[in-house]
Amino acid sequence: MSRTDKQDExxxxxxxxxxDTVSHDAWDEHPGNKKTHDERDSVSSRTEKTDARKIVxxxxxxxxxxxxxxxxxxxAAVVRxxxxxxxxxxxxxxxxxxxxxxxxxxxxxxxSVPNKPYTSAGQSYPEPSPRDxxxxxxxxxxxxxxxxxxxxxxxxxxKAAARQITVTYDEYDAVFDTEEAMDKDxxxxxxxxxIENPQPGADYEQNIEAHQEGEIGxxxxxxxxxxxxxxxxxxxxxxxxxxxxxxxxEPHTTIAHRDENDRYHLVTSTQVPYHxxxxxxxxxxxPIRDVRVTKPxxxxxxxSKQSMVIEPITLALSLAAERPVKLEATRREExxxxxxxxxxxTKVRSVVSDDGExxxxxxxxxxxxxxxxxxxxTAAGAIGKKPLPLYTHTPNIHFEMDAVHTNLPIAxxxxxxxxxxxHFAVEGHIDEVARKLDIDPIDxxxxxxxxxxxxxxxxxxxxxxxxxxxxxxxxxxxxxERGSDAIGWNEVDQPDAEHLHRACGMAxxxxxxxxxxxxxxxxxxxxxxxxxxxxxxxxxxxxxGADTAMSQIAAEVLGAPPEDIVVQPSDTDISPFDYGAxxxxxxxxxxxxxQQAALDARDQLFEFAAQxxxxxxxxxxxxxxxxxxxxxxxxVTLEEIGYASIYGDEVRAQIMGEASHSTDESPPxxxxxxxxxxxxxxxxxxxxxxxxxxxxxxxxxxPDLAEGQVTGAMHMSYELATGADxxxxxDGTPETLGFRHYGMPRTSDQPPLTPxxxxxxxxxxxxxxxxxxxxxxxxxxxxLSNAIRRAVGVRISDLPITAEKIKTALNxx
Amino acid sequence: MGTDMxxxxxxxxxxxxxxxxxxxSLLDVLRQSGYTGAKRGCNTGDCGFCTVIVDGEPxxxxxxxxxxxxxxxxxxxxxxxxxxxxxxxxxAFVDNAALQCGFCIPGMIxxxxxxxxxxxxxxxxxxxxxxxGNLCRCTGYEKxxxxxxxxxDRVASETDMVADGGQVPDSQSCTGCDCYPTGExx
Numbered sequence: 001m002s003r004t005d006k007q008d009e010x011x012x013x014x015x016x017x018x019x020d021t022v023s024h025d026a027w028d029e030h031p032g033n034k035k036t037h038d039e040r041d042s043v044s045s046r047t048e049k050t051d052a053r054k055i056v057x058x059x060x061x062x063x064x065x066x067x068x069x070x071x072x073x074x075x076a077a078v079v080r081x082x083x084x085x086x087x088x089x090x091x092x093x094x095x096x097x098x099x100x101x102x103x104x105x106x107x108x109x110x111x112s113v114p115n116k117p118y119t120s121a122g123q124s125y126p127e128p129s130p131r132d133x134x135x136x137x138x139x140x141x142x143x144x145x146x147x148x149x150x151x152x153x154x155x156x157x158x159k160a161a162a163r164q165i166t167v168t169y170d171e172y173d174a175v176f177d178t179e180e181a182m183d184k185d186x187x188x189x190x191x192x193x194x195i196e197n198p199q200p201g202a203d204y205e206q207n208i209e210a211h212q213e214g215e216i217g218x219x220x221x222x223x224x225x226x227x228x229x230x231x232x233x234x235x236x237x238x239x240x241x242x243x244x245x246x247x248x249x250e251p252h253t254t255i256a257h258r259d260e261n262d263r264y265h266l267v268t269s270t271q272v273p274y275h276x277x278x279x280x281x282x283x284x285x286x287p288i289r290d291v292r293v294t295k296p297x298x299x300x301x302x303x304s305k306q307s308m309v310i311e312p313i314t315l316a317l318s319l320a321a322e323r324p325v326k327l328e329a330t331r332r333e334e335x336x337x338x339x340x341x342x343x344x345x346t347k348v349r350s351v352v353s354d355d356g357e358x359x360x361x362x363x364x365x366x367x368x369x370x371x372x373x374x375x376x377x378t379a380a381g382a383i384g385k386k387p388l389p390l391y392t393h394t395p396n397i398h399f400e401m402d403a404v405h406t407n408l409p410i411a412x413x414x415x416x417x418x419x420x421x422x423h424f425a426v427e428g429h430i431d432e433v434a435r436k437l438d439i440d441p442i443d444x445x446x447x448x449x450x451x452x453x454x455x456x457x458x459x460x461x462x463x464x465x466x467x468x469x470x471x472x473x474x475x476x477x478x479x480x481e482r483g484s485d486a487i488g489w490n491e492v493d494q495p496d497a498e499h500l501h502r503a504c505g506m507a508x509x510x511x512x513x514x515x516x517x518x519x520x521x522x523x524x525x526x527x528x529x530x531x532x533x534x535x536x537x538x539x540x541x542x543x544x545g546a547d548t549a550m551s552q553i554a555a556e557v558l559g560a561p562p563e564d565i566v567v568q569p570s571d572t573d574i575s576p577f578d579y580g581a582x583x584x585x586x587x588x589x590x591x592x593x594x595q596q597a598a599l600d601a602r603d604q605l606f607e608f609a610a611q612x613x614x615x616x617x618x619x620x621x622x623x624x625x626x627x628x629x630x631x632x633x634x635x636v637t638l639e640e641i642g643y644a645s646i647y648g649d650e651v652r653a654q655i656m657g658e659a660s661h662s663t664d665e666s667p668p669x670x671x672x673x674x675x676x677x678x679x680x681x682x683x684x685x686x687x688x689x690x691x692x693x694x695x696x697x698x699x700x701x702x703p704d705l706a707e708g709q710v711t712g713a714m715h716m717s718y719e720l721a722t723g724a725d726x727x728x729x730x731d732g733t734p735e736t737l738g739f740r741h742y743g744m745p746r747t748s749d750q751p752p753l754t755p756x757x758x759x760x761x762x763x764x765x766x767x768x769x770x771x772x773x774x775x776x777x778x779x780x781x782x783x784l785s786n787a788i789r790r791a792v793g794v795r796i797s798d799l800p801i802t803a804e805k806i807k808t809a810l811n812x813x
Numbered sequence: 814m815g816t817d818m819x820x821x822x823x824x825x826x827x828x829x830x831x832x833x834x835x836x837x838s839l840l841d842v843l844r845q846s847g848y849t850g851a852k853r854g855c856n857t858g859d860c861g862f863c864t865v866i867v868d869g870e871p872x873x874x875x876x877x878x879x880x881x882x883x884x885x886x887x888x889x890x891x892x893x894x895x896x897x898x899x900x901x902x903x904x905a906f907v908d909n910a911a912l913q914c915g916f917c918i919p920g921m922i923x924x925x926x927x928x929x930x931x932x933x934x935x936x937x938x939x940x941x942x943x944x945x946g947n948l949c950r951c952t953g954y955e956k957x958x959x960x961x962x963x964x965x966d967r968v969a970s971e972t973d974m975v976a977d978g979g980q981v982p983d984s985q986s987c988t989g990c991d992c993y994p995t996g997e998x999x
């Protein structure tokens with residue numbers, strides 16, 4: 001029995017069960033949820049992505065492609081702060097207003113611009129993030145704060161008019177480093193009195209928007225014991241990660257207008273249509289029913305569009321100009337005025353016994369939120385909560401975090417959501433521990449890591465009550481074996497040249513599948529006469545292929561081919577509710593709503609089939625576009641049932657299934673990242689030969705889409721390892737203004753990426769599925785740092801890893 | 814803004830005239846005229862989402878002044894196949910699952926078309942070089958590189974087909990074209 005099981009027993013017998021405690025041991029799986037490969041028709045098939053053909057023909061319509069549908073549409077531009085900290089004393093707009101073709105200029109004082117604080121974080125209600133933003137701002141806190149905006153007859157006129165607006169400032173001292181920002185003499189960026197902040201531990205005098213900590217066991221006692229023991233070793237490490245841009249292909253784009261019913265209608269590139277609807281309604285003080293948010297084709301999000309960044313400005317401009325307005329962010333704005341991955345500094349220390357048992361893990365992180373606080377507490381908390389479950393057996397764990405403001409761009413949500421920063425620290429640290437004990441890093445991890453049947457309590461380290469998450473599926477061992485074989489662990493041939501050194505490095509990874517207890521997915525499915533179905537879900541397909549996966553889940557239940565399930569895109573007037581595309585939740589949470597709605601529809605199918613076949617319902621099976629009697633072998637086609645249900649002589653009723661799904665479960669996917677690298681011992685230059693990620697995502701609903709998630713996320717993770725970071729001048733003005741200043745890998749420099757899907761069965765997931773979208777974003781930085789350590793003996797602990805840093809470290813050896 | 818002028822060009826095989834201003838790029842006039850397949854990702858020539866073919870060369874239309882297109886031959890994604898009759902390059906992207914959000918794909922396909930016209934049988938390194946001006950954030954490029962290699966084979970076999978009377982070799986099938994399905998009698 002693992003130590004966490006003992007902990008679990010203690011919790012059970014303790015009698016005081018908080019609301020966070022969930023008894024996870026029993027799981028009553030729906031019959032038919034677990035299928036062998038032979039029994040699966042649609043699930044696990046490489047079904048063509050529903051939008052593939054319109055994408056390759058250029059017919060897929062993203063928000064900016066919708067302008068032709070709006071008469072008298074105006075284009076927009078935003079005037080942004082040119083200083084990092086200060087107050088606007090004057091905005092001279094008359095030259096812009098008088099220009100031909102300018103329809104509206106808005107400033108913080110304009111009647112159409114709301115004057116109350118809000119958060120841009122597209123989160124569940126009430127949002128856990130502080131309300132510290134205004135649509136347009138007189139107090140400016142970074143170079144990029146929006147101050148005014150223009151709507152004009154075309155984009156060139158809007159931009160020209162924006163240049164005619166003169167802003168005068170009273171400038172304040174600014175601070176750009178989190179350590180300096182926490183000093184009591186540092187410039188104070190926010191005033192506590194102006195902000196509603198539900199986060200714990202805020203201290204705005206020290207520029208801290210949130211502080212949290214949690215403990216399992218007694219960490220101080222473990223370190224005290226280690227101080228006097230010969231058999232216990234203490235290892236201490238520090239880690240640093242930079243800003244990372246989502247580099248979202250389609251820039252944030254919104255069209256806002258009043259429709260013919262005088263309602264507020266937005267076509268917008270968002271991951272969270274329902275959150276945007278609610279948050280806009282609250283911000284503009286209009287009824288939710290008067291707001292409609294339509295999600296067209298979206299050119300990806302990666303978390304950047306889990307923030308309501310430009311929608312409020314667009315709506316305010318549309319109200320002022322009294323016509324439809326389109327606002328499209330520039331790439332330069334994407335790099336500094338939208339959202340970014342938050343930089344972090346993490347200290348890790350641990351106690352380990354001579355025989356390789358982790359006795360204590362202590363982790364403290366300071367994140368740079370930038371100028372405002374969206375996702376501040378939750379993303380910083382995830383830096384510990386996400387990776388620590390890998391080592392939940394460690395009896396003593398402590399984690400604390402501070403989310404700190406600086407006068408730099410705003411951090412938000414980004415794929416991985418804290419986990420990449422956390423995995424860099426934890427998996428880099430674990431490697432150092434194994435090295436210190438002279439144990440193979442894979443063996444050390446295998447000895448200490450989580451496994452199937454275990455109770456994870458580390459993911460609840462910041463929860464008030466006692467908490468446990470039973471691990472019902474874990475393919476970590478097989479991920480390590482298969483990944484290790486694929487990369488050739490310990491089998492690389494050393495290059496002939498003496499100065500070249502080759503080695504493999506690895507790191508483990510995990511994530512969640514949705515936010516436990518804070519998700520809702522819903523689905524509605526109706527049958528057409530011809531045996532096809534229309535599926536409506538709130539699932540927000542932002543390019544991942546979520547609509548395709550949903551069609552496969554419904555098809556598997558209904559015995560229909562996936563192409564006969566027509567999936568409608570998310571639209572708040574039409575689709576059932578959904579929290580949106582974030583937290584790796586769509587397949588797991590919304591997928592179950594779809595599965596249940598399809599089961600509801602199938603019950604109705606069987607009622608009709610029972611009459612048509614004169615057989616009892618409990619003998620019927622749906623497969624191959626038919627409903628069969630298992631006893632007689634007789635069948636009726638879905639098309640026959642479809643016509644009978646709508647045009648039949650006796651009972652007529654449209655077959656319509658519906659379901660909502662919410663859950664306290666969030667089963668972690670698991671993975672093992674491997675890197676094969678050669679380092680030049682003279683120059684520090686390095687070449688990555690291969691990146692392998694073996695991942696257990698349960699049953700992959702669509703292996704093509706799952707592999708695409710893995711390779712795409714590994715690309716992003718490789719960028720964080722080697723190419724990310726934004727630079728600013730001494731005044732906080734951004735110097736990274738476009739792709740040419742930023743290290744996003746191209747085909748010419750992206751190393752080969754090998755995804756390996758390891759199937760397990762997650763009994764709580766739809767047909768055994770867990771999440772896949774985020775976990776592969778987590779582990780290239782530690783795996784590469786570990787590989788370089790093995791190759792040439794130096795540890796690079798601040799990202800990005802560069803030849804210069806390696807050379808400097810080699811020179812110190 | 815500015816003085817309108819008329820630009821005459823051959824677009825997807827047809828003579829057309831566009832109104833443009835001095836500051837308009839080729840991408841501006843294409844998108845204003847309803848050719849929205851080419852996407853705007855940066856407006857500085859760094860992402861390749863706006864790639865179209867001008868006089869046989871794939872170029873980034875966001876940094877090409879419209880005025881310089883007068884008299885040119887321009888080909889956009891709209892000139893390739895339709896959803897039920899895909900061009901072989903498009904079919905290769907679909908069959909290799911070489912797309913996710915799709916925003917980079919029209920540019921990627923036009924870049925591939927330009928590559929294969931200049932070099933019908935590129936090796937992996939040549940493919941990586943040719944695509945290096947076209948970013949993709951979703952796929953990690955793996956399936957796109959597979960699709961381009963596959964597209965080269967498909968385009969080559971289509972060329973062979975034209976030469977030998979339009980038949981598909983027994984071992985192959987196509988997606989989205991109207992050639993013989995596998996197994997059907999000819």
